[in-house]
Structure formats: structure tokens, C-alpha cells
Amino acid sequence: VSAAPGGSVEAGGSIEVGTASPRAWLVGPRRRLGGARRDPLRWMSFASCALAAAFLAGLLGLLLVQSLPVWRHEGIAGYLLGGRWFYRADTFGVLPMIYGTAVVSAVALVLAVPLGVGAAVFASEVLPPRPRLALKTAVELLAGVPSVVYGLLGVLLLRPWIYRLLRPFDPLSGDTLLTGGVLLAVMVLPTVTTFSEDALRGVPAAQRRAARGLGLSRAATALRVVLPQALPGLVAAILLALGRALGETIAVFLVIGRRDNQLPEHWLSAEPLVRSTHAGQTLTTKLGGSETFLAWGDPLHWAAIAGLGLVLLALVGGVTMVGAVLVRRSGGKGGFHAARR
């Protein structure tokens, strides 16, 4: 965008540059950008925004292009629904990893949601403001603990504990999908708690006063009045927790066993949870393993790994988007910051 010399003289003539000179011409454009129509805040923030969007688009495009060979080799259904992954035989099927991801995340939510929502109800409906804030701070600190720390605790404490717990089922070791799920439950608990609490606090106090005024007990107020109104926010909290569970890598990596090609005989069988012969692999633990480094240089193998990234991105992205929409619909108190490392 070039400015006309006349205009620049006019703009530059205000403070230090008194005459129409080449120097004024150099200074001119910058002055004009300072005007109201080209507010620097506006175009700089637009640039940041565009850059962020470009990153996402670039990431998707890159993964898509890089994974093309495997889609051609296996076919879309063959890759997504294939049950066998042997890179030395050029066989790539992702289903066992999708299955592992689903089971681990489901276990995490089943354990974390009742606890997290329960804690949120207590904090929001029972606790006076000061302890509530202390509790909330503590829970949010918990969300900031690096996941590798959780992983170490998982190896040291959870694996042996699960092993003893499952003794009656004759487990091989403490490396099971259940172990990964329980560990994830601990990790997503802060996310569930803090976002649920935000959703509950978002329900106007007048509603509570009205309910109590009508003679409802505290419990009835919480369960019948506050919870239903906060429901979209609660669902959003759960979805955000799910997003974190899907993407979590290193902690799960350390306790899940990382056994390839494990699918249950029956889809609803509980066996994979309790037998480490049925320990599994999630999308993230596969990506976090050594194959990612091995694959570089072999276009097909690399494409298969890039495909894992694409599937994972689609899963997490989809869940996060639904969660974000629900948060917005529920009033969006507390903003949208997934508690990640």
C-alpha cells in the first residue's frame, strides 16, 4: 500500500518533520497506519488470528497429504477398520488403537464424572465462598501437574494396586486398559470439577432463592433446579475432559502395556479391562512410541503414522468443538481454556 506524496507530507508534518522531503515520505506510511481506519490493534490481532487459523489448516493439510499413501494402500475402510498393524509386513489397521482409546477414555469418564460433578455440586451449593475458592484453586493446581508425574505415580502405585485388585481374574500384569483408564480419570478429574463448578455457579442465585422460598430442601434445590439448568455446561465440561483424555499420551503410555493388535472377541466384553493379555494401545501411545522415529524414511510407514495423527486430531477436534459450542450456549462462564499441560 503506497501513499501519495501529498498525503504523506500532510501526515508527517505534524510533529518533527516539518518539510516535504524524502524522509517524510519514508515516515509517512507508518503515520497513516496509526490512523483510526488502520488501527494497529485491529490488523495485528487479525494477523495473529489468521496465523492461528492458518496453523490449523496447515496442520490438517500436512497430515492429510503425508498420510495419502496409506489411504491408497489400505483404503479408507481398510485403514480405519483394519485389525492388524505390522509395519514389517506393510499392514496398517487402526481399529485396535481406536478401540483402546475409546475404552480408556470411557473408563476415565465413568470414574471421573460422578466424582467431579459431585465435588462441583458440593463446592458450588454447600461451601461458603472462602473455602470454595481454596478448593477450586487446589483442584486447578492439580490440573497443572505435568502428566509424566501422573505416569510415574501410575507405574509405582497404580500398576501394583490394579494387579492385586484383579488377582481373582488372573491378570498377567498391572498393564491393562483399566490401569490406563483409572490413571486418566485422576488426570481429567480437575477438568470435570472446575468446569462443572463454573456451570453450576452460572445458574442465577435468584433461582436458588426462589426454590428455597418455595420450601424446597437444599438437596432438592441442587438436584431439581440448579443441575438441570446447568446441564449444557456440565455436558461441555465432560466433553472437554474427554478431549483431554483422548489426547493424553505419556502417562497412559507408561501403564497401558502398549500391546498391538488387541481386539476383544465380543465388543462389549469386559475382558480387555482386566487381562493384560488384552492390554492395548491407544492412538497416542502408538504415536509416542518408537515407531514414529522408525517410520521416517519409509513413505508408507510414515503415512500410516501421519494417518494416526489425522484420526486423533479429528477425534479430539470434533469433541472439543462440540464442547466449545455447548459452553457458549450455557453462558460460557469461566471461558474456554482446556486445562492442558
Added chain:
Amino acid sequence: MSTRNAMNRLGPLLTIGFALTLVACGGGSGSGDKMAADPSGSGTADGSAVLRVNGSTTVNPVVTKAAEILHAERGMNITVDTQGGSSGGIAALGEGRVEVAMSSRPVIGHDHTTYPKVDFRPVRIGADAVALAVNKDVWDGGVHALSRQQTQAIYEGKVDNWSAVGGPDEPIVFYDKEPGRGTWEVFAHWAYGNPDDAPLVSHLEIGSNEEGRTKVSSTPGAITQLSFAWTDRKTVFPLAVVTDEGQTVAPTPATVADGSYPISRQLLVITDGAPSPAAKELIDFLLSPRGQQVVRDAGYVPLAAEKGVAATGETAAAGTGAAAASAPAAGS
């Protein structure tokens, strides 16, 4: 003021332009030999010559580290490359493209027929050994050795209880080293002759040596392939190997160093005839206590048992009998 402002603004542009010009010129003139400092390439120990090394990726970390130390302390210029692995290194040496080859396999007849005029002189700098490490209860249950056939049967899942190989009635939990690890390659070489021939099986997987030791020591009935240096005989126990000839060989620094323990490979550096002064300086360093410490730091077995170099805790503790007598140090 404004003039200077303008210059300041132009400054970076000028600099970038200048740098680009330099890069362009450099690209043009440097298109020949990258290591133009010494076109002859013949090694002399005066510090300015370039010593060229090529070969095995297994040996590479040791020699690269040694090259860094020698460059920092004595100003030696050593280029280390890994094109073609062990065979690539031997070929490069045979064709006179390098002064030193790195190899994790011995020089074989084929090399001599391909390069009849070359006097291959291998020097052993250490060994890479893999133990079949088991949980304490397996060891206490009476399993102290496995043959190759037994190991294959376990690896392929045909045998899934320790009682089948003389141990307690307890399921076998096989933790497989993840693919791409040198440890796995050594194991597959021994068990199946060639990693490409190893069966397509899916076991519980482990990555680092730390993880392997932790999981095997905490899981009853567990076995894994573990880098030899990590078997401490307190939490995890290295099994002996019954060779195809029927001999039982336990992994000790001595049996690893002399090559009688089969799940191992020698780490070699090879010269053509007597080494040049620079090559000799490198090899002497690799054989010195400090060089052997580099070998140990890279996770390999130094020549401690053979050369009388002081052994540190891990290696010594892993040995049996006389080799273990040297006092464990807190070193590594």
C-alpha cells in the same frame, strides 16, 4: 535524527542482503570437497588433518563422542559418518575412502575376496550384549537358562507357562523391546538369524532400559530383553543361554568380552594395515579408561574384563564369579 532512523530501518535489510550474497558465494566456491582443509585426507596427528570414519550406527555414538572429545582437547578433526552401516564402513575402508571403519559385525571372507589388497585390522572396543532378564520369582523358581528353541517358543507364544521350561507353574509375561531398539535387533539376530525373519507377534512393549527393569522387577513371571548392563541380579536376573552345542553360558563381562555369550555383538573399529598416526590416536583413546567410559556411557559393555580396565558398579555387579569380585563403585 530522521536520517539515522532511516538508516536503522535499512540496516537489517542491508545485512540480510549481504548475508545472502555471502551464502551464494559460499555455495558456489564450496561445491567441491566440504572438508577442503586437508585435501590429502591422510591422517597425521598434527591436529589440522581430517580423519574420516564411516560405518555402523551401533558403534557410531561411541566414536562420535570420542571425536568430540579429541576435537575439543587436541584439536583433531574427525568426520564420522554412518552411510551403509557396518558393511558400508568396511566397503569405504576397502575403497580407501575412509581411514577407519566402524563395524558391529566381524570382517568375513566375502570382504577379503572383494578387497584382496586390503589388510583389515579389526580392533575390539567393546560389546553390545542383551540379557534375557527375568523376575525374581522365575529365577528362584529354578529357571536359570534358556535355549534358543525355548526362547523362540516363548516369543511366539507356543509356550506360555514357566513350568514348560522347568520353572514354577506361572504364566509367562513377555515384555518385548519396542521395534527399532538396538537391543531388539541383537535379540532378533540371535533368535532368528535376521530381524526381518522374526515372527509378527504383538507383546506388551517396553521402551527404555529403566522401564524394562522396573516392569520386569515388579511383575511376577516377567521376562524381557534387557541391555546387559542393566541386569543387577537383585531386582532382575539375567538367564544363561544354552548354546546350540549344548553349553550353558551366563552373561558376564568375561563371556561378553570374549564373544562366547551368543546374544551379543562386538563393536569394532577397523583400519587398513597399521593405523595412521591420527587413527592410532583415536583407537588408543577408545581403548583408554576414558574411552572405555564412553563405551559404557553409550550403554555398551566395555572391555573391562579383558583389558583390566576398572569396572564400575553395574557391570561388575552383573558378573558372576571372579569378574564380580571387583568392588562395585557408585560411578554409573
